[in-house]
Amino acid sequence: MSDTASLKALISETATYREILQQPDVWREAAQTIRKSRAALDAFLAPSLARENLRIVLTGAGTSAFIGQIAAPSLGSRLSRRVEAVATTDLVSHPEAHLPQDVPTLLVSFARSGDSPESKAATDLADQLLGEVRHLIITCNADGALNRAHEPREDSFVLLMPERSNDTGFAMTSSFTSMLLAVLLALGGDDESAVDALAAAAEALLEQQDSIARLAATVPQRVVFLGGGPLTGLARESALKMLELTAGQVVAYHDSSLGFRHGPKAVLDAHSLAVVYESAGSYSRAYDDDIVQELRASVGQDRVLTVSAGRADARVTAESHWTLPGLAEVNDDALHAVAFVVFAQFFALCCSAALQLTPDNPFPNGDVNRVVKGVIIHSLNNAASPVAALDGRR
CATH class of the missing domain: 3.40.50.10490 (Glucose-6-phosphate isomerase like protein; domain 1)
Known part of the structure; x- marks a missing residue:
């Protein structure tokens, strides 16, 4: 579909x-x-x-x-x-x-x-x-x-x-x-201000439903989610959402940004999509940026997406960079994960529908x-x- x-x-x-x-x-x-x-x-x-x-x-x-x-x-x-x-x-x-x-x-x-x-x-x-x-x-x-x-x-x-x-x-x-x-x-x-920022960022992201749906319409055969520190756990949850909602028809994998080179990178092929969650701190984010550039050089610019925190005046952007506004001031990867995962949830839901599955019950048997x-x-x-x-x- x-x-x-x-x-x-x-x-x-x-x-x-x-x-x-x-x-x-x-x-x-x-x-x-x-x-x-x-x-x-x-x-x-x-x-x-x-x-x-x-x-x-x-x-x-x-x-x-x-x-x-x-x-x-x-x-x-x-x-x-x-x-x-x-x-x-x-x-x-x-x-x-x-x-x-x-x-x-x-x-x-x-x-x-x-x-x-x-x-x-x-x-x-x-x-x-x-x-x-x-x-x-x-x-x-x-x-x-x-x-x-x-x-x-x-x-x-x-x-x-x-x-x-x-x-x-x-x-x-x-x-x-x-x-x-x-x-x-x-x-x-x-942290009332953080909760407000997370809610506003997720609402801004969900205004881009059409863009996420277009991304899912071609249904990648494999999706890899990467992130460092707390975002490694988020990568794992994101991969599970894709596996669950597509009934395993999309192979999903997770790893840390720095650990992915140590063998697991072999999972990537021409039909793969990589999603990298970027850390809030500049030191940790440098490792995320390194793997993003490396993967884009090997599988293509449009096959590697980033999800990151932006300033209050930032706008959610589609294509290969997804920047959630108002989260740069929060500066906590675990809190960022609350909003970041909405991208993975909605993407997996759209892939499920594109495969003509029933998302509320992907395993009818x-x-x-x-x-x-x-x-x-x-x-x-x-x-x-x-x-x-x-x-x-x-």
Whole structure:
């Protein structure tokens, strides 16, 4: 399908389209939730943050795990504490490897639904293995098992995201960005001007829907997403969105800007498209710029796109440079990721429609499900005996 108008008509009827477009408003709501909870949240966090040997673990499954990968470098720098991202899928399968020391721990759990078996199992294992652990739960579903389990607990604090962030589409969009923004504000401090800037930048980007649709109309066979530091996690999430929404018909890969040369560059061919997220700091951005120039020399100017932060007076530009206005003043790659990912979400959605798939359900035969199936949680004390065989949403 190459008709941009027809493509947009197809996506406009989907929940995924609605959930991508609503994000700026959802971010404003999420920020308001943090502001209203600030006194109680600070009182809950204070005993943990006062511990110099505190370990903060950011955890979730799939897209929710990538929130931690984006946020951890930024929060570690801001808090001067040990902040690590560990997926629940790793924590549950190898708990003693990821919880090797009995040190004071703040476990921050991200979950769209809170019904994934790994979500609650991760918190249960932390309770079992650690002498001092507190839980910050960030979820989008008030009815989820994770919320129900932790809401009554004195050693837990639940930040419930706006109701409409609980995406009904197959791919996580509003849920991902709202939870990412929430943890950055909750642990890094309120920044109303940053939230306003992110929302305005995303709105400006979404005004360029036709340009993104035209870019997707020819559907690249392979897409590579690159970024450094926190933006490496964003590259990973962007690649997953492309894989999910195109049902794997577009091969998507991710790497760091500096690491891509060390073998993974072999994935590129004449039918590939590369998207490079540019870092805010001039030192780190120099490495992004180097790989951009190298790739453009090898695969062509129009096959390498950049997404970067611009000044307040900048305009979103199409073609090979996408500059989001008003973000240069924010100067935090993890916060930039909240707005940058909207480009990848909408691009993947348009590629899905161009392939004549159903974005809200790209796998009608059930090969991959929005509701994760077949997860068995085994007892740590008796690994031969499963204690739960449950289906759960990410």
